[in-house]
Amino acid sequence: QKEVEQNSGPLSVPEGAIASLNCTYSDRGSQSFFWYRQYSGKSPELIMFIYSNGDKEDGRFTAQLNKASQYVSLLIRDSQPSDSATYLCAVKWRSARQLTFGSGTQLTVLP
């Protein structure tokens, strides 16, 4: 069964700290990985995607992918209260042209 798992949290970090969000997936036939941010009552918005092993950086965000260990993580540097949201991990399987989402991790950045 193809699954995407995230710790639901809530995860709390102080302002200025690094927030680390993790996602594991159960199938090795994965193709690419997406991180979305969803504020309460709003729709998901893309942060970044990654499909090669290693790190990918975009501003304060870094996605890390380790296909052998089947995990992908998102690091948020210099966390701000405005980063408080639910972060969704999504996996695109090679055998399917659709995304499978995790249940999300709720992040709170404390001022």
Added chain:
Amino acid sequence: ETGVTQTPRHLVMGMTNKKSLKCEQHLGHNAMYWYKQSAKKPLELMFVYNFKEQTENNSVPSRFSPECPNSSHLFLHLHTLQPEDSALYLCASSQDPSGVGDTQYFGPGTRLTVL
């Protein structure tokens, strides 16, 4: 308008009503999606359309009926719903589902309450 729009934003309906949700994308994309998001549960893919053809139906009950007249518009027709169908219904679009980095862009959603 830009991006993906959805109407209505909020909908309250009785179990015997018939209503429709509308989605429109202004991004020139070829694929459109319907998702259901319930509290504390992952986003559930309902339907996928690519070039107006339905390519996915994830065992969705027949009380939900999608319609895609063209690549820019997507409807979800609702009839005889149950209270457990109350959720946020999200529409999304993307350029090419077969692409490795194909990114889905979401509309603001319709908050549906079934009484």
